[in-house]
Amino acid sequence: MNTAVRSPIAIEEFDQSYFQHETDEVYALPPACFTSEAFFQFEMNAVWKKQWFCVGRASDIPKAGDFFTFEVGDDALFAIRTREGKINVLSNVCRHRNMLLLEGAGNARRISCPLHAWVYNMEGELVSAPGLKVLRHTDYESGRFTNVFLSFNENTESSLELTYNWDQKDPYEKGQAFGHLALMVNDIHEAVDKLAHSGVRIKTPPKKMNHGQRIIAFVLDPDDYLIELIEPI
Numbered sequence: 001m002n003t004a005v006r007s008p009i010a011i012e013e014f015d016q017s018y019f020q021h022e023t024d025e026v027y028a029l030p031p032a033c034f035t036s037e038a039f040f041q042f043e044m045n046a047v048w049k050k051q052w053f054c055v056g057r058a059s060d061i062p063k064a065g066d067f068f069t070f071e072v073g074d075d076a077l078f079a080i081r082t083r084e085g086k087i088n089v090l091s092n093v094c095r096h097r098n099m100l101l102l103e104g105a106g107n108a109r110r111i112s113c114p115l116h117a118w119v120y121n122m123e124g125e126l127v128s129a130p131g132l133k134v135l136r137h138t139d140y141e142s143g144r145f146t147n148v149f150l151s152f153n154e155n156t157e158s159s160l161e162l163t164y165n166w167d168q169k170d171p172y173e174k175g176q177a178f179g180h181l182a183l184m185v186n187d188i189h190e191a192v193d194k195l196a197h198s199g200v201r202i203k204t205p206p207k208k209m210n211h212g213q214r215i216i217a218f219v220l221d222p223d224d225y226l227i228e229l230i231e232p233i
């Protein structure tokens with residue numbers, strides 16, 4: 001299979017760009033090289049995504065927490081020296097609302113997002129999301145699971161629902177665990193009818209919870225994420 005990446009600007013056009021020693025004249029690259037989105041994508045695929053390149057000097061970040069930021073194409077990145085002495089290159093964008101995490105260069109004891117203070121470790125893992133409160137924590141002895149509702153706002157009508165199964169001995173694998181967004185709606189039957197009418201896929205029509213009195217339903221968003229609708233008691 002031919003995987004060659006081709007320039008959208010004909011190679012002949014580059015023949016016009018060179019430095020003429022005799023006259024000291026410089027002939028610039030074709031103007032489209034500086035303005036064409038197609039050429040930018042070509043350059044990204046042919047050069048930047050294909051090979052190693054230098055983003056800085058390791059000696060510029062000698063101590064744990066030393067970092068510098070840089071961009072490659074559309075990606076905002078930073079390099080940071082970890083406590084173990086290695087250098088990690090991580091995305092400089094918060095996974096919550098895409099805020100830039102670090103600016104310029106410096107030393108960070110922890111990587112804390114300036115917008116809502118989510119904190120990441122030097123491996124890029126989320127270690128805390130301050131402000132997220134436990135709205136409700138219920139242990140269901142008969143079902144052998146724990147149900148927790150989390151939210152940034154106690155008066156909210158939306159929350160994150162997480163479930164922990166007591167009999168799970170091993171760490172959860174991706175796709176095994178149970179967690180989703182739960183939205184409170186006053187009339188669940190009316191809400192589900194309206195959603196179904198506008199094309200939303202209904203995974204579970206309104207029914208009473210297995211362990212409780214509330215009426216719940218599950219719908220799927222366009223990306224197949226499960227969203228729970230729940231009626232207030």
Ligand code: FES
Nearest residue numbers: 094096097113116
């Ligand atoms: S955007 Fe980073 S914590 Fe919200």
